[in-house]
Amino acid sequence: MLGKMLKRVRETTPLVHNITNYVTVNDCANIILATGGAPLMADDAKEVEEIVTISSALYLNIGTLNTRTVESMMIAGKKANSLGKPVILDPVGVGASTLRNETAGKLLETIDFAVIKGNSSEIRALYNNTRTTGGVDVQEEDIITDDTLDSTIAFSKKAALKFNSVVAMTGAIDIITDGKKVALCRNGHPLMAKITGTGCMLGSMIATYCGGQPNKVFEAAVHAITHMGLAGEIAGEKVLKRGEGTGHFRLYLLDKVGLMTEDELREGERVEFIEE
Template sequence: MSMFELIPKLREASPLIHNITNVVVTNFTANGLYALGAAPVMAYAKEEVADMASIAGAVVLNIGTLSTEEVEAMVIAGKAANKKGVPVVLDPVGAGATSFRTESAQRILQEVDVTVIRGNAAEVASVAGENLVVKGVDGGAVSGDTQELAEKVSELFDCTVVITGEIDVIANEQGTNLVRNGHPIQTKVTGTGCLLSSVVGAFCAVEEDVLKATTVAVSVYGVAAEKAAQKTAELGPGSFQVEFLNELSKVSEADAAFSKVERVDE
């Protein structure tokens, strides 16, 4: 049986995903989770995040448009999730671009037991203290071996690391997977990375094997993007964004045929 068996499992469970995310992507993230079959909630107030995190299937912390108060809320939510055994996904958007972003992401990693870090190579390197140049919040050109980086950061924080790029790398103590699904037009729609972090949370909510859950999330997401890109090839990113939501709602076990996952043997 393929790993895509998790798709009907997710839709049957319809896990509640608590997102503390950025203002740019809130709507897209909510719609993407709904399309896939999960149930999104966005709760930011320090007074309620612990209660919300405690009843969620996963908690996603995204520092895209962070403030001091929001970081406080993220730490509170993360600690509450830890107490209940709820998976926590950290998306360190733009880490490395400013010291506040980098230090905020590092603080969350110090105070919260994070299950998954999902970012581009520059962001992941920055939270680990690797000195790589970052351009804006989308990251710049990164030299070096992303597989080695993912494995190193995974060991450093004792968590699963997902580095997305032309080839996506997923690493934890169980091993390393490479995923070659996806389409370049994803970089022309804001929030595609942020939504992926929430989709990772959704799959982690229904599957305890985090390497499996994250690998399926990344591959399913990439397959949906490929199909949407094919259908809207002549139309541009606006049409792609809408069709991508449609494809997330239609992706199924049968789409395992399009999955491009490679297990890396040490």
């Protein structure tokens, strides 16, 4: 299965509407281009409905919240739902503040999400509507390991059913589930956690894949996560071999996302599918 959607994305060049955080907006735009899509960053409430109308998917990221963009997210999300276009939520840092929790709750009440992507702490905070102190990074007790894998899979499935959405829980082992089907992805590299923006870039990649195949959002999320993880592996190995640092890693990561072939994706993926 893996690899086929990459061709579809590059043939259709889905336009991805991003209302995202200003720390990583340039990275998100470039990773969409590298994947094969076209980015559009528009967050003014006066134009988001029009932008959604011409877009293939909508990506909402609450990383740098402000009340102006919250309104835009609501308007854009409702419009995307009315047009049957996939909406992806990235609840960055949810649990760190009352504003983030309240905003995430309003978004979930107002918008139907095709995919919700976050680390284990973010998904748990979203599910329980709780405050945490972990910021944007996963808390130590929530890190996904082989020892905690079974319980984390069970929780991820519960979250997917509660949100009526594909849940993509990222970590050393990525868990993607629609509440029944589960995919485990073990691609990735530790250096991906050492640069700002890899999570936001992944969210934009998921939106790009969903825009290219809107009726197969579970498969789209698996493809995007595997594509990003494998590109990170290859970039990380190159950096370590050359004795370079995170600046070069960021460059190589973007390069490899763009240069990835279908054959490389099929041969390099480390994905396990579990059926209920």
